[in-house]
Amino acid sequence: MKPEILNEQVCRRHFLGRASAGIGAAAIASLLNPRLFASVQSPNFNPRAKRIIWLTQAGAPSQLELFDYKPGLQAHFDKDLPNSIRGEQRLTGMTAGQKRFPVAPSAYKFQQHGKSGLWLSELLPHTARFADDLCVIRTLNTEAINHDPAMTMLQTGHQIGGRPAFGAWVSYGLGSENSDLPAFVAMISRPSGPTNAQPLHERMWGAGFLPSRYQGVRFSSGKDPVLFLSNPPGINSERRRAMIDDVASLNKLKFEEYQDPETQARIDQYEMAFRMQAAVPELADLSKEQSKTLERYGPEAKKPGTYAANCILARRLAERGVRFIQLYHRGWDQHNNLPGGIKSQCYDTDQPTAALLADLKERGMLEDTLVIWGGEFGRTVYSQGTLTKDNYGRDHHPRCYSIWMAGAGIKGGQAYGETDDFSYNIVKDPVHIHDLNATALHLMGIDHTKLTYRFQGRDYRLTDVHGNVIKGVLS
Amino acid sequence: MKKENPALKYTFAIMVIFHGMIPASAGDVSYNRDVRPILSDKCFSCHGFDPKTRKANLRLDTVEGATSEINGVRAIVPGDIKKSEAWLRISSGEKGEVMPPPKSNKSLTNAEKEIIRKWIEQGAGYEQHWSFVKLKPVKVPTVKDATWPGNAIDHFILSRLEKENLTPSSKATKETLIRRLSLDLTGLPPSMAEVDAFLADNSDNAYEKVVDRILQSRHYGERMAVDWLDAARFADSNGYQVDRDRELWPWRDWLIRSFNENKPFDQFTIEQIAGDLLPNATMEQKVATGFNRNHMLNEEGGVLADEFLAEYTADRVETTAAIWLGQTFNCARCHDHKYDPITQKDFYAFKAFFHNVPESGVGRYGNPIRQNAPPFLKLPTPEIELKIKKLNEQIKSLGDQQAAMMGKSTAGLAEWVKRLGKPVAWEAVEILGASGGELSPKINGPAKTLEIGPQETRAGTIKMNLRLPRGRTTALQVEITTQAATAGFQWSEFKIFRPAGKDKSKLPLKLKAVAAGDSLGVIETAKVLDNDRKTRIAVAVKPGARVLGSFEFLEGLVIDESNSNIEIEMVIENTNGPTILRVLSTNVESDLLAPLNITNIAAKEESKRSPAEKKMLLDFRISQQPEYRKLGEELDALKKQVDSAEKEIQTTLVMEEMKEPRPTFVLMRGAYDKPGERVTAATPAILPPMPVDQPRNRLGLAKWLVSAENPLTARVTVNRFWQQVFGVGLVRTSEDFGAQGEAPSHPELLDFLANEFIQGGWNVKKMMKLMVMSSTYRQQSKITPQSRERDPDNRLLSRGPRFRLQAEFVRDQALFASGLMVDKIGGPSVKPYHPPGLYEQVTAGTGYNVYVVGKGEDLHRRSIYTYWKRSVPNPAMLLFDAPFRESCTLRRPRTNTPLQALNLMNDPTYVEASRSLAQRMIVEGGSTVESRIRLGFRLLLARQPRPAELEVLRASHARNLADFQKDTEAAKALLATGEFKNDAKLNPIELAALTSVASVILNLDEVVTKE
Secondary structure, eight states: OOHHHHHHHHHHHHHHSGGGOSHHHHHHHHHHSHHHHHHHHOSSOOOSOSEEEEEEETTOOOHHHHTOOOGGGGGGTTSBOOHHHHTTOOOOTTTTTOSOOBBOOOSSOEEEETTTTEEEETTOHHHHTTGGGEEEEEEEEOSOOSHHHHHHHHHHSSSSSOSOOHHHHHHHHHOOSOTTSOSEEEEEEOOSSSOOOOOOOGGGGSOTTSOGGGSOEEEOSSSOSSTTOSOOTTOOHHHHHHHHHHHHHHHHHHHHHHOOHHHHHHHHHHHHHHHHHHHHHHHHOOTTSOHHHHHHTOTTTTSTTSHHHHHHHHHHHHHTTOSEEEEEEOOOOOSSOHHHHHHHHHHHHHHHHHHHHHHHHHTTOGGGEEEEEEOSOEEEEEESSOOOSSOOOEEEEOSOEEEEEEETTBOOSEEESEEOTTSSSEEEOOEEHHHHHHHHHHHTTOOTTTOEEEETTEEEETTTTOOOOOGGGBO | OOTTOHHHHHHHHHHHHOOOOOOOOSSOOOIIIIIHHHHHHHTHHHHSSOGGGOSTTOOOSSHHHHHSEETTEESOOTTOTTTBHHHHHHTOOOTTTOSSOGGGTOOOOHHHHHHHHHHHHTTOOOOOOGGGSOOOOOOOOOOSOTTSOSSHHHHHHHHHHHHTTOOOOOBOOHHHHHHHHHHHHHSSOOOHHHHHHHHHOOSTTHHHHHHHHHHHSHHHHHHHHHHHHHHHTOOSBOOTTTOOBOOOHHHHHHHHHHHHTTOOHHHHHHHHHHGGGSTTOOHHHHHHGGGGGOSOOBOOTTOOHHHHHHHHHHHHHHHHIIIIIOOOGGGGSSSSOSSSSOOHHHHHHHHGGGSOOSOOSBOOTTSOTTOOOSSEEEEOOHHHHHHHHHHHHHHHHHHHHHHHHTTOOOTTHHHHHHHHTSOOOOEEOEEEEEEOGGGOOEEETTTTEEEEOSSOBSOEEEEEEEEOOSEEEEEEEEEEEOSSSSEEEEEEEEEEEOOOOTTOOOOBOOEEEEOOBTOOOHHHHGGGSSSOTTSOEEEEEOTTOOEEEEEEEEEEEEEBTTBOEEEEEEEEEEEESOEEEEEEEEOSOGGGOOBHHHHHHHHSOGGGOOHHHHHHHHHHHHHTSHHHHHHHHHHHHHHHHHHHHHHHSEEEEOOOOOSSOOOEEEEGGGOTTOEEEEEOOOOOTTSOOOOTTSOSSHHHHHHHHTSTTOSSHHHHHHHHHHHHHHSSOSSSOTTOOSTTSOOOSSHHHHHHHHHHHHHTTSOHHHHHHHHHHSTTTTBOOOOOHHHHHHOTTOTTOSSOOOEEOOHHHHHHHHHHHTTOOOOOOOSSOBOOOOOTTHHHHHSOOSGGGSOOOOOGGGGGSOGGGBOOOSSSOOHHHHHTTOOOSSSOOSOOOOOOOHHHHHHHHHOHHHHHHHHHHHHHHHHHSOSSHHHHHHHHHHHHHSSOOOHHHHHHHHHHHHHHHHHHHHOHHHHHHHTTSSSOOOOTTSOHHHHHHHHHHHHHHHTOTTTTEEO
16 A cells, blocks of 8 residues: 555544544645545635734734824823723733823824825824725734733733644644745744843744644744754755655655554655755745835845844745744833834834735735734823823733734725723724634634634634624725 | 645644544443543533533433433433433434534534434443542453463453454564663663673563663653653743743752652652651652642733732642643633533632742742742752851851940040031032933933933943042942832942043942941942842832932042043843932041931930940941951951852752641632632542541642542553553543543553552552563554554554654654763753754843853753753754643644754754764774664664665765765865764764764654654
8 A cells, every 4th residue: 555545544534533623634634635625614705815924013012102093182191091991900010009190192193094094103104005905903902911921812812821823723724835834934023223122932833732733933034044944064955865865765664664654754754844945045035036125125124034024024925825924023012212112113114014015915915815913912091100291101901902904805994993082991893812813714714613623622712712703804 | 745745744643643532342332431422522511510501401411410301301311212302402403403503513423323322222321430430450351362461461452452353463573672662761772782682681581671670770760750841841941921040950850869769659749749748848858849839930020919829829730630630620710610520619629729838929020040939948068058157157256256346445436426426518429421221311410410211121221420529539429319209220230430541441449338327228238339230229219208328439539630530330120210310429537427327326415315325326436447347348258158159059949838828719710800709728529538637738638649549640640651651541631531531442451550550559660660561562563454454543552652752852862872962860951052043032132041052061961951941942842842841741742844854954963963973883883884884773773774774874875975075075064063073083084974874864764763
């Protein structure tokens, strides 16, 4: 019996067994036979998005300076946030002891943009050109009030580590479109300004209880964009090829004798490793990009490892069929000096983000790429520390904050949901992280209640036992 | 590979993850084996144990619930499917009627319906869930082929195989067996000498001798500890966002020692859970309790202590329940368990055992690196203990000398008191320039002030340029005030410099903390002069108040025309609110720098001074005398030595019990701030009760866990040992022995082993020996056509185990075979090779968040000693499926990925190991290419290469040799990776060629596999 046939039988049997619940296993089964794929995946709806680019703004950008326009706050400058608004909401230990909670209006102006007249901050002149493509959600909310649990929640749908990242779920559910690159890629950039860059955690793009193959592969800017990618000194590509052939010859002998499918799998993994050694440097090599394109991403684009450079890589990964591309830009935690800090963050991110949208649009890819921009929670309307006209800080605020979505299946040019006059409470159309995730999965053609994995006797989902698709953001 | 085939790569390992249950044989239906899994999975979430989610008031998890009449119908009427409403609903085709309802996303397959039908027809017998059933003696089954069994285990395995008309596989070769044994029990391959000795030993008990030798190996404890470290979630850092270092490795070493000493598992359990509560607890027993401190610790600024204390205690509950009871208690944290009979109250009553520790929910953010959060135990070496004792004796003697000086009359006292009676004149100094990054200092020229830190900043250094008045300056004062409601910072260091001279040197001036006027006391002020950022003054000010620190120039300072400027550096760790600084100077004689209480007394008329006040004046005067001050300086120096000696003392996290137990409440929906009913420590009601004479604390709990009445601990534990050597447990879901877990493949065998374990005195080595002595274990692991068809996952054990090595042992094997491994047990964790830049991208990227690769021995210790940072665990370990160690892990997945291939080919660890292995092949492998290749092959695989294999390796060698002869630079470059130095006498071309061959060997499937 040929090895492939054995594998197929082994797997089929598994998928028919108890473990087959959930679309993930089925999707993998279907990958054995591409014809099965369509029938498994789209009984309910066609996917609008083939891939997701998640532009994570780590540290929590302030909604008040960027998206949630509150002109009335000017009149409240340095007045105490009314108790009726603050209510019983818990505060972090950083401001819980403050004697006053003085309202800090945005130091930045807002303006309407595009045909839709979407209000956006003057801090986002480039992104604003795409106002009619953006759906700003102003009522996203979460429970966690500290960075690590909140970021873990945003990534995995649960505050405590151990569950798979969104990208891992997608990788598990839909597999890869590209046999030379991973399905889920994560990239991190640090702020250019002198600001506090909140630490991240490898688990944030981890596979949790899913098999570790679904974990995000971190691409970095150093010598090895992927860990251990480069051959050691003295070993060129030809030598590596010959070495892999030697290993394969011996592994084939082993397989003939032992018939263990794992051995055959290992032969294939070495082949993919070799292909990655070519595919990843090709991907990271920006020399063939037109200089016009690079300029579009702004002055930081040529510096490896910046957000701008990562945005170009994100587009290149998208072009190559990578399913889930997640960028993290750190440095949004403006407890103090917010006006200066956020300006610097916008310098890092605004132009590259817009350039990415422009590139995707030009290539016709925005139609089937879902782009999400946002952080783990929002910031308080009251000032942390001293308030002056041009300087203040803001503490963590999980009860409402803003992010935007654009691209595949998204109804652009709208602001979804309403907050109160202080951007402190939700007035209309709350959107929980679970709703956001359910919606993003929906756009990928996945019913979030059906993408499950059994662990410790329970069928787990990205959306736990919650989540509703937000119809209002869909086109 | 063809484009449409990528999924094939992914299929094999899935197999490992998704083992289906072994199907029921035709005929009788068993509730536990066949029915409960279906009901549990498809019905219990609405008709089960949890009353809050129960629908239609119907529960199907008890016979009473299932058969009682509700609204005129009975869900199950034993023996009568037509009257059984449950069956009618299950088999219904009506959308509104069928169960489970379509919106639940659950449905029953025809086979499952058939099982339920049969079960009802056969009388719908209920059984207690199998794992809760008390252990009873098990009869060893008889088998047809009496020659095959080696011990009792084989009777259970063979009788099942015979039932299925399967035959066991033949015995594995000696080479395979010794490698399998060594890897399973030590995580290392056998040495050549060990292989040769075994091959030469033709005695009947040759194999047993090998087993006994390996069980005595020091490396046995290391291997056994690895799985326990996963279970206990051991790491070298606290986790969460800040993720600073902690010290718990003494507990890890305790673990290795305990396995090596073969500490009985009941004692092993008691010491880890309650070693501190044992009568006359030894240091070792206290160290053992570090087990329960392995949870993460949040140190992020602003976290709420209660929230995280609830997290840690819940983690202890879940970890303990998973490891000893195989139960998913975590499901009962927010509500009653949906599948198993564990109530939410059970969860919190269990938590009460772990809730009495004198600890805080937050770490000590801002405190020094490597400081453990209390409670911790100091583990001084005898040398340090002695050193500190001697220093303290000296301190006492000098202190006595000082005390003896006090109260004696001294010359010039009256005149000094008179001078002291006048207030010291302090003059604000002009600030010429200032910098301070995020602290953003702003000079107010006219007011001679400096405003700093509008809001929170983590750390920074303020530098000031000052113009001092001409002439002599004896002391400076730093004054801190504010106009904000409240403000402050932590002040850690203070230095004053004269500007660099011609030689560019910029030495700090010698300062002494003095109490002058209403400034801070000397002890406090001295904290900023000790060159140690960990000691700080916590400055807190309000409007109208001020904080003053005064510093005397020890060697005097004279300002002349040419040189009137000085520089000040103030290191600030945390600011909270804006403050205003002023610097003041004075030129009074230094003996007039006295605190307010002294100058106040001096200002009084002599007749109004009380005798106590007079003595205070005198004593202060004496304390200013040169002899006294000299003693004081000596004392300071000694105290510093004690401090630094104290800092060298290793600590380890431990458990302690508070005298007054902290009250424990059921937390509504698991929320830390929603306490409900108060509970006291108790074990779950479904399990046998704690004996009345046992204390309701951790000690009582530990004894209960390992009591003979407990049906779970022994079953769960032997199952994990089975998993360790056979790759899959008899219960595949080794972490879940509940209703949603998988039933055992060989239930009688599991109970037999559990009984053996208890009756054998919880003897772990004896249990491991029993398993590896079985014929079942000794089978070869080839997949035959028969086993592929009938036992593809090997759950019936018709062949030997074959699976990839755990992450640690992949590396350890390479280090061992190449001769690089440093054979040393225990000690602080080490930092071997690591890709550069990894920490910096993810973490703050400074201080403890920079990975500094170790040197020498640190590079080649076993992987169990590799530093484990939770936010960025060693990447190679993660690639090979090691967990993050954030929560209890009892079963690792085994994947097979291209990133693993890249790691084995390109990680300097393996390039270096290939070089070292190549050298061994040349030095120890004889003079021919063939003999050298044979040695390299055998060092990893114990067996000789077959002719076809040898042919591939010879061709590889020949090709590489020719290649490197043409490209000697490449050969040299290859030999330069890693710290290990090849013998300079060896021919680099030959060495490089064999290095390539060695790398081929290290990358083989068989090498990374236990076969």
